[in-house]
Amino acid sequence: MTRSEVRAAFEDGPALVSYVAAGDPSAEATKEYVEALVEGGSDVIELGLPFSEPVAEGTTIQNAIKRALDAGMTPDAYLDLVRELDAEVPVVCMTYYNLIYQYGSEPGPEEFVEAAAEAGISGFVVPDLPVDESGPMYEACREHGLDLVFIVAPTTTPERLERMLDRTTGFVYVQGRLGTTGARDEVSDDTPEALERLRDADVPKAVGFGISSGEQAREVVASGADGVIVGSAYVDIIADGVENDQPTGAVADDLEALAAELKAGARKGLPEPERK
Amino acid sequence: MSGNRERTTGAQETRAGKFGAYGGQYVPEVLMPAVEELADAYERYVLDNEDGFVDDFRSRIEEFGGRPTPLSHAENLSERYGFDVYLKREDLLHGGAHKLNNALGQVLLAKYMGKERIVAETGAGQHGTATAMACAYLDMPCEIYMGRTDVNRQRPNVFRMRIHDAEVNPVDVGAGTLKEAINETMRDWATNVEDTHYVIGSVVGPHPFPAMVRDFQSVISEELREQSRERLGRLPEAVLACAGGGSNTMGAFSAFAGSAELPGAPEGTHEPAPDVDLVAVEAGGSSLGVDAEEGYAPNSASLSTGTEGVLHGARTKLLQTEEGQIVESHSVSAGLDYAGVGPELAALVDEGRVTPVNVDDDAALEAFHRLSREEGIIPALESSHAVAYLEEYDGDGPVVVNVSGRGDKDLDTVIEESAARDIDGAPTMEVFEE
Ligand SMILES: Cc1ncc(COP(=O)(O)O)c(C=O)c1O
Numbered sequence: 155m156t157r158s159e160v161r162a163a164f165e166d167g168p169a170l171v172s173y174v175a176a177g178d179p180s181a182e183a184t185k186e187y188v189e190a191l192v193e194g195g196s197d198v199i200e201l202g203l204p205f206s207e208p209v210a211e212g213t214t215i216q217n218a219i220k221r222a223l224d225a226g227m228t229p230d231a232y233l234d235l236v237r238e239l240d241a242e243v244p245v246v247c248m249t250y251y252n253l254i255y256q257y258g259s260e261p262g263p264e265e266f267v268e269a270a271a272e273a274g275i276s277g278f279v280v281p282d283l284p285v286d287e288s289g290p291m292y293e294a295c296r297e298h299g300l301d302l303v304f305i306v307a308p309t310t311t312p313e314r315l316e317r318m319l320d321r322t323t324g325f326v327y328v329q330g331r332l333g334t335t336g337a338r339d340e341v342s343d344d345t346p347e348a349l350e351r352l353r354d355a356d357v358p359k360a361v362g363f364g365i366s367s368g369e370q371a372r373e374v375v376a377s378g379a380d381g382v383i384v385g386s387a388y389v390d391i392i393a394d395g396v397e398n399d400q401p402t403g404a405v406a407d408d409l410e411a412l413a414a415e416l417k418a419g420a421r422k423g424l425p426e427p428e429r430k
Numbered sequence: 431m432s433g434n435r436e437r438t439t440g441a442q443e444t445r446a447g448k449f450g451a452y453g454g455q456y457v458p459e460v461l462m463p464a465v466e467e468l469a470d471a472y473e474r475y476v477l478d479n480e481d482g483f484v485d486d487f488r489s490r491i492e493e494f495g496g497r498p499t500p501l502s503h504a505e506n507l508s509e510r511y512g513f514d515v516y517l518k519r520e521d522l523l524h525g526g527a528h529k530l531n532n533a534l535g536q537v538l539l540a541k542y543m544g545k546e547r548i549v550a551e552t553g554a555g556q557h558g559t560a561t562a563m564a565c566a567y568l569d570m571p572c573e574i575y576m577g578r579t580d581v582n583r584q585r586p587n588v589f590r591m592r593i594h595d596a597e598v599n600p601v602d603v604g605a606g607t608l609k610e611a612i613n614e615t616m617r618d619w620a621t622n623v624e625d626t627h628y629v630i631g632s633v634v635g636p637h638p639f640p641a642m643v644r645d646f647q648s649v650i651s652e653e654l655r656e657q658s659r660e661r662l663g664r665l666p667e668a669v670l671a672c673a674g675g676g677s678n679t680m681g682a683f684s685a686f687a688g689s690a691e692l693p694g695a696p697e698g699t700h701e702p703a704p705d706v707d708l709v710a711v712e713a714g715g716s717s718l719g720v721d722a723e724e725g726y727a728p729n730s731a732s733l734s735t736g737t738e739g740v741l742h743g744a745r746t747k748l749l750q751t752e753e754g755q756i757v758e759s760h761s762v763s764a765g766l767d768y769a770g771v772g773p774e775l776a777a778l779v780d781e782g783r784v785t786p787v788n789v790d791d792d793a794a795l796e797a798f799h800r801l802s803r804e805e806g807i808i809p810a811l812e813s814s815h816a817v818a819y820l821e822e823y824d825g826d827g828p829v830v831v832n833v834s835g836r837g838d839k840d841l842d843t844v845i846e847e848s849a850a851r852d853i854d855g856a857p858t859m860e861v862f863e864e
Contacts, residue, residue: 230753282457314462
């Protein structure tokens with residue numbers, strides 16, 4: 155098995171997994187933002203490598219990806235950014251398969267996975283790579299000791315779930331609702347049911363798609379999640395900063411504050427005796 | 431053919447959804463159960479004719495659609511080129527394009543599957559129109575996504591969709607063409623997947639779409655073979671078809687490549703016919719290069735110039751940068767303006783069974799006027815690409831050109847672009863302007 159740094163990050167109670175798009179609005183800013191998110195209590199950083207056709211994203215992250223691409227983010231620049239990151243938590247690369255597939259001299263996932271491992275990436279989330287097409291990626295990740303995280307959707311059948319759990323390492327990404335990413339006001343009713351289905355799976359479960367507040371984080375953890383995944387809520391703050399010309403430091407402070415709220419909320423979701 | 435899943439085809443569709451290295455199912459997990467459900471329905475209803483689905487499809491595409499479409503001898507063009515030119519008249523299908531074959535097939539299938547809502551994307555608006563039409567006919571609610579650029583250059587079709595009571599959602603992202611419309615429709619589908627069917631408009635997307643759309647379109651080549659036998663007493667030397675996503679292309683080629691057989695096809699219409707040249711005519715746009723820096727290709731010639739990658743659910747040939755970012759394509763014809771192409775067509779090109787060629791925007795505009803003037807047929811700008819290749823075709827004929835659709839929808843574009851480029855043989859409207 156892999157050494158799974160990602161899994162280890164779930165060991166100290168409900169984990170906060172925080173997403174931002176690399177290069178939004180610049181590589182320099184991303185570094186500060188990631189540090190602020192870690193400072194605020196993030197246990198895993200999910201760093202988006204921008205792809206031109208982000209079909210699994212809602213408008214918020216779609217726009218973030220566009221800002222990052224316009225600012226010149228590339229797979230190589232991404233790896234440089236990862237190398238320069240001063241994060242003490244595992245960094246998971248979230249991107250689409252074509253970028254992984256095209257990297258290097260031969261088509262296929264091996265070269266990017268190797269380069270990512272060298273740069274310090276701990277795992278991958280690839281939303282357009284269902285378990286059925288994941289063979290070569292899974293092998294490459296295994297070879298380099300990286301986790302491959304699969305997304306379980308509300309529509310996932312028990313039979314597919316089993317196939318996914320066979321290949322899942324690190325954590326399971328529980329998609330809390332139908333549709334695409336994007337901050338929502340309420341936790342979906344689908345979430346407890348989705349977690350119930352995974353109750354017996356021996357792997358941490360983190361819920362994402364729509365979480366934006368401490369209260370929602372509390373609710374999700376109270377439903378049995380081992381962690382929460384938050385992206386669009388941070389990206390909204392970054393977009394606001396871009397729109398209003400705010401200094402990077404001020405945006406970073408807001409990100410840190412939201413991460414702290416989410417982390418505290420997640421802790422409150424634990425039953426009383428388990429809280430630390 | 432019924433029950434046989436390991437179909438041997440021209441492009442070696444050896445296992446479900448794989449054409450050699452191409453095809454597959456690269457979609458978000460939330461869509462996978464829907465895609466699997468559809469693959470299952472495809473096998474049962476389309477391949478095995480369960481509940482008489484294919485019979486129902488065949489009778490409706492005749493009665494509602496107006497099939498068979500004629501194979502017309504183009505006398506003046508034949509004289510011009512010195513070999514016999516025949517036109518397969520998909521422009522005469524109801525709605526004015528081959529798109530109805532697929533739209534009717536899929537909306538009907540969605541009905542058989544118990545779906546309650548249809549979404550679709552459209553580039554030229556022909557697929558959106560065909561889908562809206564089929565939905566009105568079969569009483570299904572329908573929502574269409576269309577890039578803003580395409581809304582502006584295909585206004586008659588926007589209105590036609592709305593006349594059929596479809597909702598049309600303009601997409602403002604990126605260049606506002608087909609690629610963006612597909613992304614947006616996939617997002618809608620992911621949100622409403624439980625009761626919604628996505629009618630993909632070409633032989634692209636995750637399995638089973640490329641195979642299923644090809645099968646619905648294969649009525650074109652099925653008829654083409656029968657009609658050639660009757661009219662010409664032989665099979666044609668070549669079949670020319672324009673390639674955007676590649677659905678009229680695969681429809682016109684499949685029976686010759688031996689790759690599709692819808693139940694009920696006349697005996698012997700799907701045997702491989704290696705002597706028939708299959709020529710896919712792509713949009714060369716204004717130039718064949720890719721400006722990677724700008725993320726822009728001034729063409730949509732993905733078969734001739736693209737590289738292998740993964741887009742919109744399938745592995746196929748794409749216009750992309752070295753890093754794998756998809757670039758914006760360009761063609762004067764909205765229906766060809768797409769950075770990808772069907773995986774089976776990509777495989778047939780690799781195998782050498784299909785020859786990819788391309789003609790540029792100007793040549794397509796010239797061909798538009800030539801066919802209109804010489805034969806009294808106004809072709810779609812998409813089809814005009816296939817017609818244009820006759821100028822370069824080097825053979826003895828007979829040649830069949832698939833006229834995938836009629837060009838009424840393109841008149842605004844043609845008037846404007848012909849004047850701007852000084853296109854040979856184009857009439858001008860200036861004399862009538864005050
Ligand atoms: C008339 C016509 N021909 C061709 C095309 C291109 O599509 P395909 O390559 O799938 O046939 C379109 C697309 O809208 C069309 O409207």
